[in-house]
Amino acid sequence: MSFAKDFMWGAAASAYQVEGAWSEDGRGPSIWDICCQEGGHVYENHTGDVACDHYHRFREDVELMKEIGLNAYRFSISWSRLLPEGTGNVNEAGVRFYNDLINALLDNGIEPYVTLFHWDLPYALYQRGGWMNPEIVEWFGAYTKLVAERFSDRVTHFFTLNEPQCFIGLGFLSGTHAPWLCSPLRDTFAMAHNALKAHGRAVQMLRTYGKRPLEIGYAPTCSAACPEKETPEDIEAARRMMFSLPEDLRNWTWNVAWWSDPVLLGRYPEEGLERFAPYLPKITDEDMRQIAEPVDVYAQNIYNGKCVRMGADGKPELVKRYIGFPRTANGWPITPESLYWGPKFLYERYRKPFYITENGLSCHDTVSLDGRVHDPNRIDFLARYLSQLKRAAGEVDLRGYFQWSLMDNFEWEKGYSERFGLIFLDYRTQKRILKDSASWYREVIRSNGETLREA
Numbered sequence: 001m002s003f004a005k006d007f008m009w010g011a012a013a014s015a016y017q018v019e020g021a022w023s024e025d026g027r028g029p030s031i032w033d034i035c036c037q038e039g040g041h042v043y044e045n046h047t048g049d050v051a052c053d054h055y056h057r058f059r060e061d062v063e064l065m066k067e068i069g070l071n072a073y074r075f076s077i078s079w080s081r082l083l084p085e086g087t088g089n090v091n092e093a094g095v096r097f098y099n100d101l102i103n104a105l106l107d108n109g110i111e112p113y114v115t116l117f118h119w120d121l122p123y124a125l126y127q128r129g130g131w132m133n134p135e136i137v138e139w140f141g142a143y144t145k146l147v148a149e150r151f152s153d154r155v156t157h158f159f160t161l162n163e164p165q166c167f168i169g170l171g172f173l174s175g176t177h178a179p180w181l182c183s184p185l186r187d188t189f190a191m192a193h194n195a196l197k198a199h200g201r202a203v204q205m206l207r208t209y210g211k212r213p214l215e216i217g218y219a220p221t222c223s224a225a226c227p228e229k230e231t232p233e234d235i236e237a238a239r240r241m242m243f244s245l246p247e248d249l250r251n252w253t254w255n256v257a258w259w260s261d262p263v264l265l266g267r268y269p270e271e272g273l274e275r276f277a278p279y280l281p282k283i284t285d286e287d288m289r290q291i292a293e294p295v296d297v298y299a300q301n302i303y304n305g306k307c308v309r310m311g312a313d314g315k316p317e318l319v320k321r322y323i324g325f326p327r328t329a330n331g332w333p334i335t336p337e338s339l340y341w342g343p344k345f346l347y348e349r350y351r352k353p354f355y356i357t358e359n360g361l362s363c364h365d366t367v368s369l370d371g372r373v374h375d376p377n378r379i380d381f382l383a384r385y386l387s388q389l390k391r392a393a394g395e396v397d398l399r400g401y402f403q404w405s406l407m408d409n410f411e412w413e414k415g416y417s418e419r420f421g422l423i424f425l426d427y428r429t430q431k432r433i434l435k436d437s438a439s440w441y442r443e444v445i446r447s448n449g450e451t452l453r454e455a
Contacts, residue, residue: 001394002449008111008400009445010072011065011422012358014118014162016048017409019078021055025093028084030120031130031171035178046415052407053430058101064423064432065406066108069442073110074357074402075101076118076162079143086122087139095150102154112155113402115219116144116202118162119177119412126179131168131191137290140198141205148209156214159357160202163221163301164195169253176413185249186279192253193281196262200290207293217297218263219357222256224305224342226335228319237316238308242345244316245272252276256346264350266292297399298350301358305338328361328381330418336384340392340455347396354396359385360404362411362418365435373424378437383452386444391455403441407432 016032023029036047054061065073079086081094105112117140121130125139144160152158161167170177173188183191199218206216225242227234243257252258257269266288273280307319326334339359347354361381365373382403389401407423410416416427422438425431443451 001390001454003390003393003398005448007398007448008072008355009441009448010070010074010111010113010400010402011068011406012074012402012404013054013406013409014076014115014120015078015081016051016118016120017405017411018052018054018407019081020049020051020053022047022049024055025097026084026091027078027094028080028086028091029123030078030080031123031126031178032120034123035180041178041180042413043415043417046410046417048410051410052425055097057430059104060432061407061423062101062104062108062110064434065105065110067434067442068422068438069445070110071445072113072400072402073105073406074113074115074159076115076120077147078120079117080120080122080124082146083122083143084124086125086128087142090146098151102151106154111157113157113159114147114151114155115159115162116140116147117160117167119167119171121167131172131194132187134194136194137197137201141201144202144205145209148206148211152206152210152212152214156212157217158206158214159217159219159299160199161195162219162357164192164259165221165253165255168192168195169251173250173253185252186281188253189276189279190281192258193283193287196259196291197287199263200293203293203295204290215296217295217299217355218260219299219301219355220256220259221301221358222342223254224302224335224338225308225316225345226305226337226341228307228309233310234308237310238341239345239348241306241308241316242342243269243349245269245275260298260346260350262288262291263295264292264298264352295352297355298346298352299355299357300342300346301404302338302342302356303359303361304333305335305342307335329364330362330414332361334361334381334384336381336388336455338388339385340388343389343392343396343398352397353399355399356389356401358402358404360420362420365408365419365424367424367426367433371433373433373435375435375437378435379440382437382441382444386449387452387455390449390452
């Protein structure tokens, strides 16, 4: 099994996590700016005010991308850097920054992949109701129109939303992300519906105002379900669990089907329509047509998975992890098989060309006495996961893989306490150091994955 000759090997980042320059050159605040600056929610009251200073150092960062050998970089645009109030007057300095970044990437042979929304809602729109306000569908559409008009002459790859499970579920259901609210269930379902409609509106605007033929996708997330044994029974149990809905209503957002069936199949899952009926907003046929605007590709952020078998009662059941199960530095389970079964099940159901838009791990990285950053755990993790993805390449129309993340950055409520990057950041000096994993990844890219062992 091998990857396609034009397979895209990339790394990813998002605006709030790396850019800094939170109020420079006319940028308006996002909910993350305001909520972090108030303190009390993020590790040691860290903020993204400076982050990786990518706003000022992007040329250096692009040079490092070139040194790693990336042929793609997935980044998000800060909505409030382009439109400080979320709507209305355009901030030309923000447009210039992204133009300069895009041009630098292309000059170095790196394909830009733009994510329109990676959680940093303009605070001015939050004050107007944010995702609760149905007008956000058109606000997001107008923002997307601006992006298409200014950048689609050079950028041809777009993802609309990143992980709505998180910006709705963690931001408004569990209250672990900005704006740290625990909203009524009916509010979260209304916000989710508006978010999906905004996705569809963005697709329409990209199609209408794109200056070149565009590849448009969508990037939700999931925990993959993997069979305990490769028997027909366990495989079917894992497939069923992959698309099931959680029993716990306070955790309802963490699933695949509610977020992807409407986009790719044109309907919400019947199980959810029945179970969630008391909390749902009015859903019209026109809504569903908008949500299901045709996309070209589908993506998923997959970091880990769960082991599933068919129970004696004919129902899927989780297999308990053994004592000492391997985990990353932030406690996430290490399950390489999730990059085989996740793409396989998702492709079987949705039949769209597929990207892994995030995958990686947090390690306890430090600068050693020799001045280098040795991260064998990351190399081992990526080797195992990518070998499983290589296995999937024989069964799935795989288009690309984006390692999370390009560099150590602001990891949301964890602040700077977690290091996911291929590039080490000394936040005191902003010095960048390529980790050993960056050199290892360069060889994987050069060989188009031929250096990976068969899974």
